[in-house]
Amino acid sequence: MKKILVPTDFSDQASYALEVAYHIAKRAQSQLILLHVVEDTNVASMHYTGEIDMPHMEDRLFMMKLIEKGKKDLADLSSNSQYADIIVEQQLRIGSPYHNIRDIIQEHDVDLVVMGTKGSSGLEEFLIGSNAEKVVRHAKCPVLTIHKKAESFDFKDIVYATALEDEEEQCVNIVKSFQSLYGSTLHLLRVNTPNNFQSDKTARPELEAFAKRCNLQNYKIHIYNEGSEEEGIIYFAESVNADLIAMATHGRTGLAHLLTGSIAEDVVNHTKRPVLTYVIGKNK
Known part of the structure; x- marks a missing residue:
């Protein structure tokens, strides 16, 4: 288990997943890949290169603000002293979270995805589903879903x-x-x-x-x-x-x-x- 992917939107659920992923990575001597996706319904998956091609200036400025915030939050999370004893790589992407997770798995030969989920029920579950569900259904590697803050980091x-x-x-x-x-x-x-x-x-x-x-x-x-x-x-x-x-x-x-x-x-x-x-x- 060399590479563990942790998608994050900086929510509580994502932080719970990162905490579990860190302890797995430490035990298995794995590298963590932290992925943040700035959602854009106009594209499925795209690397951030510094140029945003949007016809309207307001849309472009709004997207740039989201990207800059995402970069800062990702850098702050990656540089947290708690993770100093493992290798943490940052990935910022634009588009659909699911499509970008799929692409990162393939590009980086990911061994495990650890991601947070709130779960769902009733009409929401039937009509919408979640990114976690899509990843569980299609991922080319194992997926570990985390729902709440871990009480223990041992899978005994x-x-x-x-x-x-x-x-x-x-x-x-x-x-x-x-x-x-x-x-x-x-x-x-x-x-x-x-x-x-x-x-x-x-x-x-x-x-x-x-x-x-x-x-x-x-x-x-x-x-x-x-x-x-x-x-x-x-x-x-x-x-x-x-x-x-x-x-x-x-x-x-x-x-x-x-x-x-x-x-x-x-x-x-x-x-x-x-x-x-x-x-x-x-x-x-």
Whole structure:
């Protein structure tokens, strides 16, 4: 884990994410990349080079003020003495936060994105979504979402919710790297729902076989019954006081996403615990 990207809008949620990212970077001896995006609906993603091409002087002046403020805030954050023991790189971009995050991941070969999110619910969740949701759905690297100020920076208990798919092994390797870094106990979880139920007699051997195939160490197997996968993952994580929830996602888009939704995105939206996600099937 060499490079960790932390997008920031200087909000409380972003500061919570930076705090977690710093402690991961310190432990893993990683570099932090701090990204601030000055939003402009006219462009998707653009480096700041000092020239702003806008037809109206008022718009140009307003954008320049936003850029100068962003530069100052980014410089102040990067030079904070708290982060003196790690390498911190600054990136200021213009356009869409999501598109710029995507570009930075590719350009800098980012290993992990750590970002804050408020979560969402109801109509807002259905109509708008958030930048965090888009990144979770499409990122080419693992994404760790942070919802609140961390009470601890040790991920001692990790819940890994599995559907036992072969492609999940990509995600499991990432979870194992966190487990190795923190000496964690891994809770391998299957959630039974009314529409997708397996008896312990059937499910437990399948979970054991999955663990063996993935060469898991220091793990426990759990089967939890709940009305939905999302609720089962969240409630089980609460029951073991998990420090981290980890799960794979298919990153569905378009009509498929509208019809089926995403369990990973639902969990990101509705839990207060850190969630580590990885898109499988698109990252080969």
